[in-house]
Amino acid sequence: MDMQFGPKEETLRTEVRSFLQSTLKDRPDGESRSDEEFEFAKGFNAELGKRGWIAPAWPKEYGGLGASIYEQMVFNEEFGYYNAPDTGTRGFGVGMIGPTLIIHGNEEQKKRYLPRITSGEDIWCQGYSEPGAGSDLASLQTRAVRDGDEYVINGQKIWTSGGHRANQMFCLVRTDPDAPKHRGISFLLIDDIKNQQGLQLRPLINMANRHHFNEVFFEDVRVPAQNLIGEENRGWYVGMTLLDFERSGIGTTAAQKHTLENLTERLRGSSDDVRKKYRTKLADLAVANGVGRYLGYRIGYIQASGRVPNYEASVVKIYQSELGQKIYNFGISMLGLAGQYRPEQENAPLGGMMSEQYMLAVPSTIYSGSNEIQRNVIATRGLGLPRG
Numbered sequence: 181m182d183m184q185f186g187p188k189e190e191t192l193r194t195e196v197r198s199f200l201q202s203t204l205k206d207r208p209d210g211e212s213r214s215d216e217e218f219e220f221a222k223g224f225n226a227e228l229g230k231r232g233w234i235a236p237a238w239p240k241e242y243g244g245l246g247a248s249i250y251e252q253m254v255f256n257e258e259f260g261y262y263n264a265p266d267t268g269t270r271g272f273g274v275g276m277i278g279p280t281l282i283i284h285g286n287e288e289q290k291k292r293y294l295p296r297i298t299s300g301e302d303i304w305c306q307g308y309s310e311p312g313a314g315s316d317l318a319s320l321q322t323r324a325v326r327d328g329d330e331y332v333i334n335g336q337k338i339w340t341s342g343g344h345r346a347n348q349m350f351c352l353v354r355t356d357p358d359a360p361k362h363r364g365i366s367f368l369l370i371d372d373i374k375n376q377q378g379l380q381l382r383p384l385i386n387m388a389n390r391h392h393f394n395e396v397f398f399e400d401v402r403v404p405a406q407n408l409i410g411e412e413n414r415g416w417y418v419g420m421t422l423l424d425f426e427r428s429g430i431g432t433t434a435a436q437k438h439t440l441e442n443l444t445e446r447l448r449g450s451s452d453d454v455r456k457k458y459r460t461k462l463a464d465l466a467v468a469n470g471v472g473r474y475l476g477y478r479i480g481y482i483q484a485s486g487r488v489p490n491y492e493a494s495v496v497k498i499y500q501s502e503l504g505q506k507i508y509n510f511g512i513s514m515l516g517l518a519g520q521y522r523p524e525q526e527n528a529p530l531g532g533m534m535s536e537q538y539m540l541a542v543p544s545t546i547y548s549g550s551n552e553i554q555r556n557v558i559a560t561r562g563l564g565l566p567r568g
């Protein structure tokens with residue numbers, strides 16, 4: 181059995197694929213998220229914006245194409261396969277804050293922010309985690325106090341991916357310290373973060389030696405009260421809608437498929453003994469990747485039926501992230517010593533992307549809700565087991 185989308189989606193796939201092949205052929209390679217790569221990603225997103233391809237599934241009034249979930253999946257799959265670059269517009273903008281605004285924002289907020297996402301103009305980052313609040317996010321302590329028409333924010337966020345590139349931040353802040361912890365949180369947007377007085381970003385360098393995320397410090401940062409999304413002290417529920425959207429990507433599986441194809445190609449040209457050593461393991465991973473694809477389609481089906489994926493998305497998150505670690509680990513050993521070469525190094529096999537992907541895959545079982553937390557979700561919401 182080979183499940184396929186309908187003719188409309190497959191025609192779209194051909195169009196998206198040829199656009200990506202021609203647009204990405206001159207992309208800068210080397211260090212991921214370098215300044216050069218970032219500038220390229222900005223131009224790329226602007227091109228997508230002109231076509232309505234940044235958020236195709238959104239309604240036309242907000243700059244989308246009103247595309248179906250299946251059409252959106254075609255985009256995501258092709259973007260994942262071709263490793264389409266992003267600035268934070270598609271990941272955080274379309275994947276996270278956009279859907280939240282569509283559901284919880286007022287008309288003014290939707291009109292203000294959504295078109296700036298679909299044009300590629302705004303680059304968003306997520307201010308959720310704090311030094312003492314990660315998995316137990318509701319323990320967050322960053323405080324926002326209402327002062328006339330503004331909120332005054334004090335505290336600290338951490339692990340803010342792409343914060344140094346972003347101009348916009350959505351964050352969770354504590355507005356009622358006396359309420360039970362889930363009920364005293366609000367969801368705020370901070371505009372123009374680079375020019376916010378009292379907001380300071382400090383770089384955190386990841387294990388791949390890249391400046392990926394940041395610490396963010398707030399000292400009397402003033403935000404207009406109109407930037408509150410939903411009701412004051414109800415932000416936890418606003419934020420949780422957002423997490424449910426974050427867990428439904430199919431692009432990851434397509435990216436893994438591309439890596440496996442590259443490795444297969446490489447193995448084909450290897451000596452007999454190397455082929456014998458690695459081929460059954462490679463076959464296992466290809467089978468596992470196919471399973472991941474169908475798990476992803478299941479999420480699409482749930483969304484296309486008008487439901488929000490719940491524990492099913494946790495299944496996908498665990499599966500994709502753990503499979504990714506296995507694939508890149510395998511790739512490193514199959515390529516031998518040179519598998520460890522970085523993209524900056526000459527003669528790095530497969531452009532040095534194996535070592536890069538290997539290191540990027542390590543935190544994938546931590547972010548977007550760690551895999552232990554996802555297993556708790558499956559146990560309680562999926563299997564109906566009692567908490568604790």
Ligand SMILES: Cc1cc2nc3c(=O)[nH]c(=O)nc-3n(C[C@H](O)[C@H](O)[C@H](O)COP(=O)(O)OP(=O)(O)OC[C@H]3O[C@@H](n4cnc5c(N)ncnc54)[C@H](O)[C@@H]3O)c2cc1C
Nearest residue numbers: 306307308309314315316339340341543546547548550552
């Ligand atoms: C690459 C990367 C990018 C990130 N980007 C962002 C970002 O842009 N914005 C943002 O806000 N945050 C971001 N994060 C933070 C991420 O959301 C947190 O790291 C994550 O929620 C885990 O929190 P923690 O690191 O505080 O670990 P902790 O919550 O302290 O967990 C430590 C360990 O204990 C386990 N654990 C905790 N509670 C339980 C439990 N109840 N049951 C079983 N096991 C448990 C965890 O699974 C983990 O293994 C990013 C993280 C990474 C790694």
